[in-house]
Amino acid sequence: MLLKLETERLTLRLANSNDLAHIHHLHSFPEVDQYNTLGIPKDLKETETIMLPLFDANIAREKYTFIIQDKTTQSFIGMAGVFPGKPKYKSAEIWYKILPQTWGKGYATETSKELIRFCFDTLEVHRVEAGCAVGNVASIRVLEKSGMQREARRRQLLPLAAGWSDNFEYAILDVD
Numbered sequence: 126m127l128l129k130l131e132t133e134r135l136t137l138r139l140a141n142s143n144d145l146a147h148i149h150h151l152h153s154f155p156e157v158d159q160y161n162t163l164g165i166p167k168d169l170k171e172t173e174t175i176m177l178p179l180f181d182a183n184i185a186r187e188k189y190t191f192i193i194q195d196k197t198t199q200s201f202i203g204m205a206g207v208f209p210g211k212p213k214y215k216s217a218e219i220w221y222k223i224l225p226q227t228w229g230k231g232y233a234t235e236t237s238k239e240l241i242r243f244c245f246d247t248l249e250v251h252r253v254e255a256g257c258a259v260g261n262v263a264s265i266r267v268l269e270k271s272g273m274q275r276e277a278r279r280r281q282l283l284p285l286a287a288g289w290s291d292n293f294e295y296a297i298l299d300v301d
């Protein structure tokens with residue numbers, strides 16, 4: 126479990142069952158759910174059911190779910206992750222979620238850049254992808270500040286709380 130990534134202000138370490146209360150808290154905000162398809166879990170048990178396979182995937186290094194912490198205080202800031210694709214394709218998908226009270230400080234961008242670096246340098250993929258709902262202007266900005274390019278718009282892909290949403294697909298290549 127000793128995989129730990131560091132940026133100027135943040136530590137990203139693999140999530141485990143001790144983090145469930147923080148994860149549940151993060152997922153309980155309607156503004157965190159607004160452009161995500163997860164839905165707000167009704168109780169901690171539901172969060173646990175969602176998260177247990179991801180904790181197992183962390184141990185197996187099949188997927189990577191990180192807790193984002195303040196590097197100095199270790200306080201919880203959010204979550205982020207990497208889903209590697211099939212080995213032959215040498216690609217991976219990244220995602221991130223930040224506690225609303227810490228939005229606008231550049232944490233998601235710092236996280237996203239580090240995930241991209243991890244994908245290229247450690248996982249040795251050649252392509253990193255991310256998707257976001259077309260209305261999620263903050264996430265669009267994060268992806269573009271991270272150097273990703275918009276490649277596609279998929280229509281009515283996402284079942285959001287407010288209804289169907291189109292999804293933008295972004296990617297960056299190791300040669301970009």
Ligand SMILES: CC(C)(COP(=O)(O)OP(=O)(O)OC[C@H]1O[C@@H](n2cnc3c(N)ncnc32)[C@H](O)[C@@H]1OP(=O)(O)O)[C@@H](O)C(=O)NCCC(=O)NCCS
Pocket residue numbers: 156157158160161221222223224227228229230231232233234235256257258261262263264266267
């Ligand atoms: C999207 C999210 C991760 C951004 O986190 P963050 O730490 O606030 O992001 P950053 O501070 O790195 O960058 C946000 C950028 O969006 C901009 N932004 C935020 N809201 C905006 C708005 N309504 N209109 C225009 N720009 C906006 C900010 O100004 C900033 O850009 P700047 O640095 O050029 O000023 C956060 O809002 C979040 O967790 N949302 C809920 C989960 C989610 O949607 N995750 C992404 C799924 S694709």
